[in-house]
Amino acid sequence: MRPRGLITGAWAVTALTFFALILFVFLKVPEAQPQAGGLAQKIFYFHVPAAYALYVCGGVCFLGSAFYLYSPTDRADAWAKAGAECAAAFGAMVMVSGPLWAKKAWGVYWTWDPRLTSLLLSILIYVALVVLRAFSGSGEAERKFAAAFGILGTAVLPIVHYSVQLWGGNHPKVLKANGGGGLQDPAMVQALLGGFFAMTLLAALLLTLRAQLALSQARLLRAEELAPDTNG
DSSP states (O other), X not given: OOHHHHHHHHHHHHHHHHHHHHHHHHHTSOOOOGGGTGGGGGGHHHHHHHHHHHHHHHHHHHHHHXXXXXXXXXXXXXXXXXXXXXXXXXXXXXXXXXHHHHHHHHSSSOOOOHHHHXXXXXXXXXXXXXXXXXXXXSSHHHXXXXXXXXXXXXXXXXXXXXXXXXXXXXXXXXXGGGTSOOOOSHHHHHHHHHHHHHHHHHHHHHHHHHHHHHHHHHHHHHHHHHSOOSOO
């Protein structure tokens, strides 16, 4: 199969997975306890996997940035850039889906909850990194600064994850491991696992495509720099 056909197939599988997940969540999965948001709690099956995908993309940004600082290569920089951009994208998903659930569970769209505040800080770091890369140039010094910034952004993610345990807050708790009521119906567990699977597919696809594009752009830029000047 040609690369283009492989990519098309990956998009098709990802789209079908999300379509099946949406049907399953809203037609088969029962509503959770009222204090978790009732019908609105079904956002949970997309919101939490999106946060997980944010962590995955942040991890890719961290590894790409660390490898670039250790041994500067276009490939490492491409993966660092892809990780930062995809982390910002999944962060946007989390910040859109979260307030919709919070309105039902808390009565407000936003509160300065420890987890929300630390998550917002992390996402803003990735957004700032994307803007920095877009306008600061592509020299080695700029790339190294962006790599260091990318490591900083990922270092905030553990604070997001453990903020509820460290500082409390009223962030909705569904899983028993976090002090919630738990997923009491097998369909809820299946829906959550399906959400993780779907978001993993989407994250892997977006990361791969963005890294390939960034690598191609870097190679094109180097080819233009090495090309003889025919206008002189």
